Amino acid sequence: HRNLEETIFKTNLEAAAALARQLRLRNLGGIIIIDFIDMKDPEHRRQVLRALERAMEKDYAKTSITGVSELGLVEMTRKRTRESLEHVLCEPCRFCHGRGSLKSPETVCYEVFREILREARAYESKSLLVLASQEVVDRLLDEESASVADLEEFIGASIQFQVEAMYTQEQFDVILL
Known part of the structure; x- marks a missing residue:
């Protein structure tokens, strides 16, 4: 006892x-x-x-x-003195006029990177295709282009991006080619 x-x-x-x-x-x-x-x-x-x-x-x-x-x-x-983690990683939802929140394009990009790494470790492929919203693809090709190049070199495969108009900002798919 x-x-x-x-x-x-x-x-x-x-x-x-x-x-x-x-x-x-x-x-x-x-x-x-x-x-x-x-x-x-x-x-x-x-x-x-x-x-x-x-x-x-x-x-x-x-x-x-x-x-x-x-x-x-x-x-x-x-007493909270700075912004919450949700406020830092997300942005107001434009569909419900700020009553909810969406992950920011930057946050989704990092999720895409993690998913690419998971897929590359699990399956052998020479090329991957990422389907995502316009905002996410734009960020991947502009601000994150150096990270994409480093990731391609690390996994030994090329990564292509395609805008999927019907996807929300948080949706994406990684397809092995």
Whole structure:
């Protein structure tokens, strides 16, 4: 029984450090409720709360952490000071007038690169064809042309691009030729 309590305590300590890192990485803000694994020992609860506070001291954003509630939950607030990851990687959707979001052409280009690498590792081919929207193909041929050339050299195959008018900005296909 003592080993189980120690395991829970150590797991919660690791979770506190990981949680603080993820909050900073994802730049989450607002009211955050943390449900650690229930601990019977009040000293363990205090140490986990202190570990969370220490980990959050590294955070540039203003945070406030309350104690452990009667339900065993830790409540905290975090003020976001920069744009969220979604805001950086996406752009407002032009079809729903900004109520949703689309991946930016730059983000889709990197997804295309990862898919090309996956296909090249899985199948042998001398040439690939990428079908994508006009915005993505334009970016691949202009701003990302050096990356495309490096990728062609790395995989030992040529990469061709074709605009597919019916594709949304996020859609693409990689076809082996």
